Amino acid sequence: MKLSLPLDEYMNPGHLACQGCGATLAMRYVLKALGQKTVLCIPACCWSVIDGPFPYSCLDVPIFHCAFETAAASASGVKAGLEMVGDKETTVVAWAGDGGTFDIGLQALSGAAERNDDIIYVCYDNEAYMNTGIQRSSATPYGAWTTTTPVKHFKDQPKKDIVAIMAAHRIPYIATASVAYPEDLYKKMKKAKEIKGTRFFHIYAPCPTGWKSRPEDTVKLARLAVQTCLFPLFEVEKGEHYTLSIKPREKKPVAEYLRLQGRFHHLTEKEIQLIQEEVDYNWSRLLRLCGQAETQPAAPK
């Protein structure tokens, strides 16, 4: 059998993640692509715990645990510092969760992207502040329960479109990726490594603890997110060239994805229908951006 990913491992056993954590898979695959000459800047997020407490670390690459809102600025500084001491090769990665990216770190990220600083910014998205105990972020999708969006008043705003925000910065490379498609993730990260400037990855990383799903369903959920077109896999180059990475042969209903997660159990048929319409709209919009659809989709109600 031909291996689709290298055997090299830069992540060791003994990490502190929950069972079925998507964020650990994301890290493992990303490091397989980037290799050992990599520095990670990790702000407050699940990964600041997953790595292990001082003096331990489960990774074979150096880590700068930085302040919550500073992943991008920290990475910019590390890159400049390394260059000034003669290291021009090391890939500098900002590795942040959705809260650290969509919310508190957005200003610094925008600053780094506008300067086109030579860093790779990875947002592993588990759709809420999971490390602090499942509070809503602006990456939490419409309809979801969290501890700050209780069932009686679930989140009634849609997820922030972070890729559109980053595309508006016209950075050289943006990719979405999923822990259910490691080969696609690996290929994109390899490609990004060779590009200079700000590169942004949005990686879908299910969280059984926060999504109230079964740990063994993590990959299944991540795959369903792609197959339902809720989280499509694509690339954006220079802010305007969109390329679809995977087009599902048959678009599955979003209900199939939702029903495996306790955070959506309270939703009525009508609310699920609203989510389906939003997904359909976003998908046809993306197809158009990728040059695969002619007409402007009708906006959902």
Place this chain on the structure above:
Amino acid sequence: MGNHALSYGAMLSRAQVISAYPITPQTQVVELLSEMCASKVLDAQFIKVESEHSAMASLIGAALAGARTFTATSAQGLALMHELLHWASGARLPIVMGNINRAMAPGWSIWSDQNDSLSQRDTGWIQFYCANNQEVLDSVIQAYKVAERFSIPAMIILDAFTLSHTYEVVDVPDQSLVDAYLPPFQSAFRLTPDEPHAFGGLTSPDHYFELRYKLQKDMEKVPEAVEATGREYEKIFGRYLGAVDAYQVDDAEIILVTSGTAGSTARVAVDLLRQKGIKAGNLRIRLFRPFPFALVRQILSRAKKVAVVDRNISYGHHGIFYQEVKSALYGLSSVPVFGFITGLGGRDITPETFEAIVNYTLAKNQPEEEIIWIGVKQ
């Protein structure tokens, strides 16, 4: 101007990564550094960040990667950095920063007082308060020397406009002499794939306490190192840079305790008072953190009276230098200490201000109030 003195200090120190955000009255510092980087007079990367918070964040990253780093800010900008000031010292990174003392809003003020930098008293930064532009330039170079020896960040503080925008003749030392005094930064630890470590991760109660203990133990060594590096500086450049600047204190009956440019005005006031037969002296505190307890005690316990002049206030308490001086003398000296607050929000501090302070102090045996206000309009 004082702002350019900061830029030249950073240039002569061969700062490698500069990251800054503009704020009045700091802008000329970064304007000149931008020119220096663009024209390659200074071989440094200048990250033009979108906030002071990111300025400090990126310097923390750059310093951890092993580079010598510099920034400058003022007031609101410094306050925005607050979280990361703790980070820089906690991570033991010898970042050097200029801060132009400017009063905190509201109302908007661009004029000088010390509440911005003194609010950062407990962040683990070394703080130098400067009295003239020469001292600003010299202090940057000395600050790197001290900061890098102990892996503790340092702040050079100068008054808005009185120093930042005021032109004075400043001797710019030869680069070769500065290089001899200040060798390239060799970090004791570094973020590099060659030796992968995790820095600043989750630290349990089993370890955290000792990390802070070590920071304090190293802080305690700084006053002596400031004296030693100041004498070394004097040997090469002919200018002494000590923890305090004592003027006419040997026979003084009343000693003014001052900081910043109020300290240079106080010298003039001391001369005028001595012409009138009043034996006044001035102790200007240059190193505020760590506080030079031994020197302050030694000098002040000779006086009959001490008058501390604060251009700052800890609301609900007193002037901040007044607190520090009292804590230095507590239990060791019975000299009466008077605490004056003046010059907030950039109101001028003149020789007449000091005359009023000295007259009040001479007229009373003991201070009758914890705060004696000078120049408040009734």
